[in-house]
Amino acid sequence: xxxxxxxxxxxxxxxxxxxxxxxxxxxxxxxxxxxxxxxxxxxxxxxxxxxxxxxxxxxxxxxxxxxxxxxxxxxxxxxxxxxxxxxxxxxxxxxxxxxxxxxxxxxxxxxxxxxxxxxxxxxxxxxxxxxxxxxxxxxxxxxxxxxxxxxxxxxxxxxxxxxxxxxxxxxxxxxxxxxxxxxxxxxxxxxxxxxxxxxxxxxxxxxxxxxxxxxxxxxxxxxxxxxxxxxxxxxxxxxxxxxxxxxxxxxxxxxxxxxxxxxxxxxxxxxxxxxxxxxxxxxxxxxxxxxxxxxxxxxxxxxxxxxxxxxxxxxxxxxxxxxxxxxxxxxxxxxxxxxxxxxxxxxxxxxxxxxxxxxxxxxxxxxxxxxxxxxxxxxxxxxxxxxxxxxxxxxxxxxxxxxxxxxxxxxxxxxxxxxxxxxxxxxxxxxxxxxxxxxxxxxxxxxxxxxxxxxxxxxxxxxxxxxxxxx
Amino acid sequence: xxxxxxxxxxxxxxxxxxxxxxxxxxxxxxxxxxxxxxxxxxxxxxxxxxxxxxxxxxxxxxxxxxxxxxxxxxxxxxxxxxxxxxxxxxxxxxxxx
Numbered sequence: 001x002x003x004x005x006x007x008x009x010x011x012x013x014x015x016x017x018x019x020x021x022x023x024x025x026x027x028x029x030x031x032x033x034x035x036x037x038x039x040x041x042x043x044x045x046x047x048x049x050x051x052x053x054x055x056x057x058x059x060x061x062x063x064x065x066x067x068x069x070x071x072x073x074x075x076x077x078x079x080x081x082x083x084x085x086x087x088x089x090x091x092x093x094x095x096x097x098x099x100x101x102x103x104x105x106x107x108x109x110x111x112x113x114x115x116x117x118x119x120x121x122x123x124x125x126x127x128x129x130x131x132x133x134x135x136x137x138x139x140x141x142x143x144x145x146x147x148x149x150x151x152x153x154x155x156x157x158x159x160x161x162x163x164x165x166x167x168x169x170x171x172x173x174x175x176x177x178x179x180x181x182x183x184x185x186x187x188x189x190x191x192x193x194x195x196x197x198x199x200x201x202x203x204x205x206x207x208x209x210x211x212x213x214x215x216x217x218x219x220x221x222x223x224x225x226x227x228x229x230x231x232x233x234x235x236x237x238x239x240x241x242x243x244x245x246x247x248x249x250x251x252x253x254x255x256x257x258x259x260x261x262x263x264x265x266x267x268x269x270x271x272x273x274x275x276x277x278x279x280x281x282x283x284x285x286x287x288x289x290x291x292x293x294x295x296x297x298x299x300x301x302x303x304x305x306x307x308x309x310x311x312x313x314x315x316x317x318x319x320x321x322x323x324x325x326x327x328x329x330x331x332x333x334x335x336x337x338x339x340x341x342x343x344x345x346x347x348x349x350x351x352x353x354x355x356x357x358x359x360x361x362x363x364x365x366x367x368x369x370x371x372x373x374x375x376x377x378x379x380x381x382x383x384x385x386x387x388x389x390x391x392x393x394x395x396x397x398x399x400x401x402x403x404x405x406x407x408x409x410x411x412x413x414x415x416x417x418x419x420x421x422x423x424x425x426x427x428x429x430x431x432x433x434x435x436x437x438x439x440x441x442x443x444x445x446x447x448x449x450x451x452x453x454x455x456x457x458x459x460x461x462x463x464x465x466x467x468x469x470x471x
Numbered sequence: 472x473x474x475x476x477x478x479x480x481x482x483x484x485x486x487x488x489x490x491x492x493x494x495x496x497x498x499x500x501x502x503x504x505x506x507x508x509x510x511x512x513x514x515x516x517x518x519x520x521x522x523x524x525x526x527x528x529x530x531x532x533x534x535x536x537x538x539x540x541x542x543x544x545x546x547x548x549x550x551x552x553x554x555x556x557x558x559x560x561x562x563x564x565x566x567x568x
Contacts, residue, residue, distance in 0.1 A: 030565060037479075048565070065568065078566040081536035081543045088478055088562050097479035103567050115568030123534040123563040125523065127480050 006156040007100070007128060007144040008041040014159070017045055018140050021104050021132055030077045030103035032087070033130060034096040041160065042099050046087045050080045065115045068362035068437055076115065077103055100144070102130040107367070107435040109133050109390070109447055109455075110143035112152050114439055117264035120147050128155060135435075136455045145266070152264040154399050181211040182220045189229040196296055197229070197324070202316040203452065205229075209323070210419045233326035237466065240290060241325055244283045245464055246381050248334075250276035253342030255333055256402045257444050265439075267399040267446045274333050275408050278468040281330055281338050282461045284372030284383045285309035285391060286321070294321050307371035309389045309459040315427045315451035318392045318460040329394040330463035331411040332428045332446070339385040339431065340443035341378065347386055348378035352438050359387030361441050365434035369457065385431050386441040389459035393428040397448030424451045433457035473557040474498030475509075477520070481561060484519040498558065506551040509559070524561050536562050 021029040028051065033042040052058055053076040062069040062076045069075050091098065101120065105111075110133035120129055125148070133141045144155040188208040190198040199205055209229070212221060252275045257268040289306035291313070292299040298310070313321075322328050330338070340348055347355050356363055358378060360370045365387070373383040385391075395401075395412040405412065414424045426448040432441035435457060439445065449458070476498045482490060489499060503509035510529045513521040524535050529549075531537055537544045538560040539551065553559065 030567065032565065062568075069568075076566075076568050079564040081538075081545070081562070081564055084536060084562050084564045085538050085541075085543055085560070088560070091478075101565050101567070103565075113568050119534070119566040119568070122532065123565070124480050126483050129567075 004155075006158050007130070008160050009130075009142070009144075009157050010041070010043075011159050013042060013044065014142070017102070018132065020045075020047055021134060021140070022137060025134060025137065026074065026106055028074055028077050028104055028106065029132075030079070030101070032091070032098040032127075033100035033102055034091055034094075035099045037095055037097050040099060044096065045102065046091060048077075048079045048083055048087065050083045052078050052080050062115070066363060066437055068435070069115075071362075071366070072107070074106065078119075098127060100128045100130050102132060105131060105133040105135065107135050107457075108440075109135060109429075109449065110141045111440060111447055112143075112145045112147070112154075112264055112266070113437060114264060117147065117152060121149060135457070136453065139450075139453050141449060141453065147264075151259075151262060152266055154266045178215045178217060181208075181215050182217060182224070184208050185212040185220070185224045189224050191229065191231075192296075194296075195232050196294055197320070200297070202314065202320040205320050206316045207419065209320075210416070214416060230323065230326065233324060236293070236324070237326035237464070240293065241282065241327060241462060241464075242466070245280040245462070245466075246283055247280055247468065248276075248278060248338060248380060250278045250337070251342070252276075253337055254344075255336055255444075265442075265445060267397070267402070268444050270402055272402055272405065273407055274337070274405075274410060276333060276337055277409055277465075279330075279334055280464040280466065280468060281334065281382060282327075282463075283377070283381060285389055285459045285461045286318075287372060290325075291321060294324055307373070308369055309372055309384070311369065311389055311456055311459050312454045313392075313459060314454050315392050315424075315449075317454075319394070322460075322462050325462060326466070327462040327464045329392060329460060331409070332393045332395040332430065333405075333410050334463055335385075335391065335393050335430045336443060338380060338382055339378070341380055343443075346442045346444075347438075348443065355386060355438055355441065359384070359432075359441055360434050361387035361432055361436050361438065362434070363438065367434055369434050386443075387432050387436060388434060389431075389457050390429040390433050390436075390447070390455070391431045392458070392460040393430055395428045396424070397426040397428045397446070427451050429458065472500045472502060472555050473504075473553040473559055475501045476558060476560040478562055480563070481520060481524065484523055485517050486519070489517060501559070504553050506548050509551075509553070531561070534563055534566060536564055538562065 031047040033045050035042045054073050058078050110131040129145045129147050131143050144157050146153045185208045188199045188205050192198050254271050255274040256271045258271045259269045262269045288301045288308050288310045291310035357376045377383050396414050401412050429447045503512045526532050537548050
């Protein structure tokens, strides 16, 4: 059964699968996705109950993949032959066939890792693999992968519902639309007496700013944005952020991985030349203390946690905060250059054995997020790019973007229409977290989540073009 | 003759003319009377399947299980003797991280 570019997962099946997984938490769930014979679209799933991952035979094999598997005996799964046979007979009896394998992740995003690759390719040539991350149980994330001896390719998950016709936003030169955008912005960009946004919906703020900018109405932009929402941003930048922004020269470097090095990693190829203009990047991810200036619901930061990276922030939270601080989010290319300095190594250091010096990750963190800047900086004076918290980048994620991205200052923006419609597409996250295996902390490792997603190990850092010479 | 039963993900490794229509649980007749003969027959008739499920030493590859007449065979399948009408299945045990 060949696997194309997408997997159809009907909403009813998706809901049943998620419900089953959530009811079993914190246990790992795994099984087959099945379909009627001769059909590719799955209609059901079978779930295994028995897991011999901790048997004398399997336990050391899992632990050979790193400390994460020593510390979490719920990480990993192996079905028993007996249950495999019972379920096999049931599948046959129902006239069904296996079309995919699935399993849940309790702490990790829905990424496909080396151990998944090894164990899947030992067994299957033609089944796809679905991973369901419940690292944020309120917002489970599903990703499907085509797996072969040649590597892994992420598949698009689609429902078979009639596609919604996304209304293209009306032309902003239409006076009615323009006036509406200005009225919305006037409402949504209000600040309180301490200069913080009154509106708590950062998605709405982000969309309103975009709509306002697209009106081309200079007076309204000046009044509502420059002298309104952003009126104190230069002071905030100077007082709170500027001193810890590192200047990066930019220049030319090779971004991504060549196919022979991409292995089971998705979206990293082709390796391609990128040229970056100079920019600034914050030395550490945004801290809880800094973010509390913006979000009054987070202004009670316990002593001792002020320098912890802020987490549980959506991409919209990050993007609006950055703007309010007079900054922006880094592009994916800027992030990768800052992390690896354009070197050929997998991390900022030559060998994985040295990664613990630079990163809080699964080998040394015990799963706890640490204050920023408590490991060694990389050669550019930047801390924590590997591990501690995943970091949002500005770019929309697209698996094949590297094959067509521009050389100079690439950023994959959401289309203006999508931005205005609030349909922004997944955003890139980089760097791994305290739970991440070394492979997820790699300089070139790409992952993505929806912009409205938040997670207990997902933060961001700031970028800026202030006081840098432009090419 | 014994019947070799395969899940869909393994039956797709059979040569096209050896596949049975519909679900593979109907079984594929095999002439072998022992495990050694079966591995030889698989290598000859179903090389794609043999490459996937057998090691070079003639044992089942890691991740696969042998079932004979509804019983999982954990060890010593080298001394297995098959009779006419026996049902032999090879299945995978799903695993991952």
